[in-house]
Amino acid sequence: MSSALPIKTYTKEAEVAVQAVLRACHVTKSVQDTLKVDDKVSKPDKSPVTIGDLAAQALITLHLQNAFPEDKIVGEEDTTELRKNDGLRNKVVGLVNEGFAKGKLGKESEGIWGEGESFSEDSVLTALDLGSHTGGPTGRSWTIDPIDGTLGFLRKEQYAVCLALIVDGIVQLGVLACPNLGTTAVTDSQTGVLFLAKKNEGGWMRSLKDDAKWEKTTIPEHPTPLRFLESVESGHSAHSVQARIGELLGVQEGTSLRMDSQAKYGALGRGEGGCYLRIPTKYIGGKDYQEKIWDHASGSLLISESGGVVSDMHGAPLDFSRGRTLSANEGIVAAASGVHAKAVESVKKAIEEFGKKV
Numbered sequence: 001m002s003s004a005l006p007i008k009t010y011t012k013e014a015e016v017a018v019q020a021v022l023r024a025c026h027v028t029k030s031v032q033d034t035l036k037v038d039d040k041v042s043k044p045d046k047s048p049v050t051i052g053d054l055a056a057q058a059l060i061t062l063h064l065q066n067a068f069p070e071d072k073i074v075g076e077e078d079t080t081e082l083r084k085n086d087g088l089r090n091k092v093v094g095l096v097n098e099g100f101a102k103g104k105l106g107k108e109s110e111g112i113w114g115e116g117e118s119f120s121e122d123s124v125l126t127a128l129d130l131g132s133h134t135g136g137p138t139g140r141s142w143t144i145d146p147i148d149g150t151l152g153f154l155r156k157e158q159y160a161v162c163l164a165l166i167v168d169g170i171v172q173l174g175v176l177a178c179p180n181l182g183t184t185a186v187t188d189s190q191t192g193v194l195f196l197a198k199k200n201e202g203g204w205m206r207s208l209k210d211d212a213k214w215e216k217t218t219i220p221e222h223p224t225p226l227r228f229l230e231s232v233e234s235g236h237s238a239h240s241v242q243a244r245i246g247e248l249l250g251v252q253e254g255t256s257l258r259m260d261s262q263a264k265y266g267a268l269g270r271g272e273g274g275c276y277l278r279i280p281t282k283y284i285g286g287k288d289y290q291e292k293i294w295d296h297a298s299g300s301l302l303i304s305e306s307g308g309v310v311s312d313m314h315g316a317p318l319d320f321s322r323g324r325t326l327s328a329n330e331g332i333v334a335a336a337s338g339v340h341a342k343a344v345e346s347v348k349k350a351i352e353e354f355g356k357k358v
């Protein structure tokens with residue numbers, strides 16, 4: 001069994017979520033180590049998806065379906081690619097079952113639901129199809145990003161397995177696993193961190209190893225040195241605008257921490273950096289884009305529960321009640337409490353400057 005969870009409410013939900021995410025990490029880690037060219041395909045929007053993304057989402061959904069059959073699922077992936085590609089489908093079904101294989105997860109999975117079970121192709125496809133829920137302002141839904149940062153995953157760098165419970169439009173519980181994140185600093189020899197956040201109760205982290213102890217996550221009011229966190233991919237946020245915001249905030253040149261996925265929220269949540277910026281590329285001539293709820297649900301709760309502040313780039317709270325996207329928001333600014341107001345002010349100034357250039 002996993003070491004006792006530090007929360008008082010939604011304990012069954014957290015127990016199931018942690019188990020599901022641990023199993024998904026086991027599967028995705030083995031895929032990352034052995035990925036072959038045809039284990040990856042492009043989705044209609046040209047973004048990549050791998051057998052790891054698909055297997056992890058199916059596996060997590062099977063846990064949720066078993067424990068909370070009435071709950072809705074808002075998942076990033078669907079079965080479009082699997083239904084037309086036999087090779088991909090067979091590999092994904094194999095991986096899901098490998099994730100449930102006896103003894104695979106070590107002592108943490110002993111006695112936990114699903115160990116040793118085997119799932120048919122049909123149940124794997126049905127589980128993935130459940131992820132098409134529209135989200136919205138009422139009821140319980142889980143949002144899954146089975147591999148956040150697929151591009152980082154393909155580069156063998158950072159990625160995250162993300163699962164959050166949204167109740168009546170509010171994120172109540174967030175689980176965020178970062179298998180390649182150092183346990184004390186972004187890169188150190190002990191890799192693999194699991195973060196957990198519960199609304200109004202706090203944020204915690206532990207090593208991904210068996211039975212590790214939970215520690216509270218806290219963000220100092222003014223982290224020093226102040227650095228900012230941003231995506232590796234220049235197509236996902238406007239690096240040039242962010243560099244200017246960094247200057248306005250007094251960040252030393254060349255000290256931004258670039259990493260893929262919600263691992264950025266994890267690092268910020270335990271006090272590294274001080275400010276995560278995600279300014280849409282449309283401000284430098286890129287296409288319009290709406291942020292997806294699964295890219296921010298777990299991470300944003302971790303920040304607010306660790307003493308930080310999260311908003312969109314204009315300072316408005318993130319609204320998870322609008323459906324599959326954060327359609328009421330634009331961009332993200334997540335920061336230490338003593339940094340956030342100045343960061344939002346600096347965003348405005350930098351955008352005005354760039355507006356004159358574009």
Ligand SMILES: Nc1ncnc2c1ncn2[C@@H]1O[C@H](COP(=O)(O)O)[C@@H](OP(=O)(O)O)[C@H]1O
Binds near residue numbers: 047235260295
């Ligand atoms: N134009 C864009 N602007 C912002 N985010 C984008 C984007 N295109 C894709 N993304 C999202 O960026 C996420 C990765 O974020 P990051 O750059 O912080 O690693 C992707 O998640 P997936 O990798 O789960 O598809 C995807 O949802």
Ligand SMILES: [Mg+2]
Binds near residue numbers: 047076
């Ligand atoms: Mg994707």
Ligand SMILES: [Mg+2]
Binds near residue numbers: 145147148149294295
């Ligand atoms: Mg994502």
Ligand SMILES: [Mg+2]
Binds near residue numbers: 053145146147148150
């Ligand atoms: Mg993803």
